[in-house]
Amino acid sequence: MTISIPVIAGIVILGLVGIGLYALLAVRNLIKMIIALQIMVKGVLVAFALAGRLRSDMALAQSMALTIIVSDTIVAVIGLALAVQIRRHVGTLDIKALTTLRR
């Protein structure tokens, strides 16, 4: 029995997005949340490549995937900078401890 590449790509997409979404919901460490976001975006990248392959328009899919890679990297940079600043000022990376605005 052989499984075609689109089906394998579908499993990869569902797996990566599912793992990332679960980690975003369950994890309490800020840096690990950014890692979860990165995992989700990798699933989206594979989804764009699969869509380009299925529509025979790989150039459009790749140009959009390039934008996603750039914006995802910048999100990671800004998120990590925020996490480091929060660690410096609050002393923890636990998002349950970030309750200053609740008062």
Place this chain on the structure above:
Amino acid sequence: MWQILIMVGILLCAIMAIRAQRLLVSALWLAGSSALVALFLFLLGAAEIAVIELSVGAGLVTVLFVFAINISGEEALAAHPLIPRPLAWAVIAISGLLVGWLMLPGVDVAAPVLAASDLGSTLWQSRSLDVFLQAVLIFAGALAMLGLLADGKKAEVEE
């Protein structure tokens, strides 16, 4: 066969990136997942994006993570999750079903015949606004890194 092995590797690396106790180990598993995703993109026919993903996803982002973890330090947090695990699994299952329901009918559709175009002309002519936005985003990222480093120096001087 190779594709199945790569798929298992990608998912294993992603799960280990979430399950690892130390943040540094987690970042390294993420880099492994990124490299395997790049290989899979190449097999799908997206060679240019595969190269960029390999250099940016497995290289630059990993260096950034290691740098940030070095500055902020490792922190052992309680294993208690943010929301109850059954609720998280329910959300994942519903999302997976929805995405699968939307995605699967499109997989078997025959590909439409489109005019052949290469990445360079598509990127620079059809999507030139994207290129401009990418330049702005990279500038914003550089500013974020500069702000992070400058604050660190100021804090050291004050001490």
